Amino acid sequence: xxxxxxxxxxxxxxxxxxxxxxxxxxxxxxxxxxxxxxxxxxxxxxxxxxxxxxxxxxxxxxxxxxxxxxxxxxxxxxxxxxxxxxxxxxxxxxxxxxxxxxxxxxxxxxxxxxxxxxxxxxxxxxxxxxxxxxxxxxxxxxxxxxxxxxxxxxxxxxxxxxxxxxxxxxxxxxxxxxxxxxxxxxxxxxxxxxxxxxxxxxxxxxxxxxxxxxxxxxxxxxxxxxxxxxxxxxxxxxxxxxxxxxxxxxxxxxxxxxxxxxxxxxxxxxxxxxxxxxxxxxxxxxxxxxxxxxxxxxxxxxxxx
Amino acid sequence: xxxxxxxxxxxxxxxxxxxxxxxxxxxxxxxxxxxxxxxxxxxxxxxxxxxxxxxxxxxxxxxxxxxxxxxxxxxxxxxxxxxxxxxxxx
Numbered sequence: 001x002x003x004x005x006x007x008x009x010x011x012x013x014x015x016x017x018x019x020x021x022x023x024x025x026x027x028x029x030x031x032x033x034x035x036x037x038x039x040x041x042x043x044x045x046x047x048x049x050x051x052x053x054x055x056x057x058x059x060x061x062x063x064x065x066x067x068x069x070x071x072x073x074x075x076x077x078x079x080x081x082x083x084x085x086x087x088x089x090x091x092x093x094x095x096x097x098x099x100x101x102x103x104x105x106x107x108x109x110x111x112x113x114x115x116x117x118x119x120x121x122x123x124x125x126x127x128x129x130x131x132x133x134x135x136x137x138x139x140x141x142x143x144x145x146x147x148x149x150x151x152x153x154x155x156x157x158x159x160x161x162x163x164x165x166x167x168x169x170x171x172x173x174x175x176x177x178x179x180x181x182x183x184x185x186x187x188x189x190x191x192x193x194x195x196x197x198x199x200x201x202x203x204x205x206x207x208x209x210x211x212x213x214x215x216x217x218x219x220x221x222x223x224x225x226x227x228x229x230x231x232x233x234x235x236x237x238x239x240x241x242x243x244x245x246x247x248x249x250x251x252x253x254x255x256x257x258x259x260x261x262x263x264x265x266x267x268x269x270x271x272x273x274x275x276x277x278x279x280x281x282x283x284x285x286x287x288x289x290x291x292x293x294x295x296x297x298x299x300x301x302x303x304x305x
Numbered sequence: 306x307x308x309x310x311x312x313x314x315x316x317x318x319x320x321x322x323x324x325x326x327x328x329x330x331x332x333x334x335x336x337x338x339x340x341x342x343x344x345x346x347x348x349x350x351x352x353x354x355x356x357x358x359x360x361x362x363x364x365x366x367x368x369x370x371x372x373x374x375x376x377x378x379x380x381x382x383x384x385x386x387x388x389x390x391x392x393x394x395x
Contacts, residue, residue: 019349051371
């Protein structure tokens with residue numbers, strides 16, 4: 001007699017939009033923006049805008065591909081966490097194998113396109129970004145150490161360097177200052193989220209800082225990162241990448257970041273901590289957007305011509 | 306009923322994977338896709354076709370764009386006097 005068992009079917013009613021959701025569109029929008037800033041603030045005029053925009057598209061698709069690979073690997077924990085249980089794989093819309101194939105195919109296409117449209121350096125940096133996020137962060141760091149998002153933050157910080165390299169063929173110190181800003185922004189941003197989602201991460205055993213080191217230590221570390229970030233945010237003024245209007249914006253935003261971190265540090269009750277953490281999380285997104293926008297507008301306005 | 310061994314696949318073997326509640330069929334058997342599945346499959350096929358066409362056009366455009374840029378650069382270089390003449394004119 002044959003044994004009749006339930007078996008995953010190859011038939012699926014996944015719509016193209018479900019595959020698009022695998023690309024983490026919200027993260028992708030941040031990548032597009034920071035990479036675009038990298039393209040705009042790189043020295044010299046952009047000689048071929050169509051190719052620069054194709055490069056930007058390739059960077060966005062590459063970032064999306066690494067998101068799909070992350071969802072493929074993390075499907076087991078995504079299904080348990082409140083924040084991620086509606087993603088296409090845990091929701092039963094896309095198979096894990098489907099997400100893996102989709103992620104790998106897009107990774108290859110994006111890197112090849114960037115090499116064709118820009119240069120080998122940009123292509124290699126994009127390939128490294130995808131590898132770092134999908135393999136180093138997702139497979140090794142995320143479940144192993146509370147420093148997961150500190151080290152893993154490098155993947156999210158690389159897009160402006162890739163954008164810079166795409167239009168100039170080089171990655172000088174100024175490009176790495178943009179990298180440093182995002183790199184130092186990542187820990188306070190994610191730890192603020194982890195503070196009010198600590199239960200979610202604990203449920204699946206992800207060693208986020210609040211779960212491992214505790215709330216007080218996390219708040220102190222957020223404060224340290226906020227101070228360092230506020231200082232590094234002013235570095236472009238010293239190297240000439242930014243002028244005084246940028247410096248003013250960076251100083252005001254940096255001070256507000258430190259102030260919000262201080263309020264979080266002083267929050268005593270659980271409710272106050274949640275509220276302060278949510279405020280800092282929301283402001284951190286605005287901070288990154290405004291600080292990069294200020295730099296971009298300075299360069300677009302011809303202040304650096 | 307044919308005595309065909311089938312592989313047991315627990316429903317949680319693929320976390321979050323598809324489980325449409327269909328029973329495994331003996332080898333060679335298959336389920337006819339439902340109307341909804343056919344509709345979505347057609348949409349997916351069209352999306353893939355559009356992406357392939359877009360990729361081909363993009364590679365074509367990149368090639369043409371690079372060809373034009375390189376030609377312009379070559380023309381400008383050819384218009385420059387050779388180094389020995391540039392030295393003489395100094």
